[in-house]
Structures are given as structure tokens and as C-alpha cells.
Amino acid sequence: MRHPIDLDYVSKAIVGIASPVVGVITSLQEQIEWHLRVASLCVGLAVGIMSLAAMVRKWRGKQRVKWNRSTAAANQAEGAD
16 A cells, blocks of 8 residues: 655655755846847847748749750750751
């Protein structure tokens, strides 16, 4: 038979663990905020660079297709003569 869980003991343990963690977070709040801002800036820059790369790739793909079509049309016109 299992022993019942002592909720009073568990709640005291949770509070005992959480209190110092909250204290550390409160004292380091400014540094944590600064790191979060820098991290969000880095993520934003990465997304922007990836979007720009995708746009350039798409633009180059359209240019190649347009060039290939015009070259193919020119080659057909030469062959038809």
C-alpha cells in the first residue's frame, strides 16, 4: 500500500524552491530584459535576412525562366528560317 502524499510538505518544498528563484529573477531583471531584447533583435534580423534571400532567389528564378524562354523562342525562330 502506498503512503499518501503529504500536501503540506510538498507545498512547503515548492515554496522553498520557488522563493530563491523569484529573488534571483527580480534582482537580475534588468540584465534578463537586456538579453531578451538582444535575442529578439537577432531573431528579427535573421528573419529579415532569410526573407531577403528568398525574395532574391525568387527574382533570379523568374529572370532565368524569362531568359530561357526568350532564348528558346530565338532559337526556334532561327530554326524555322
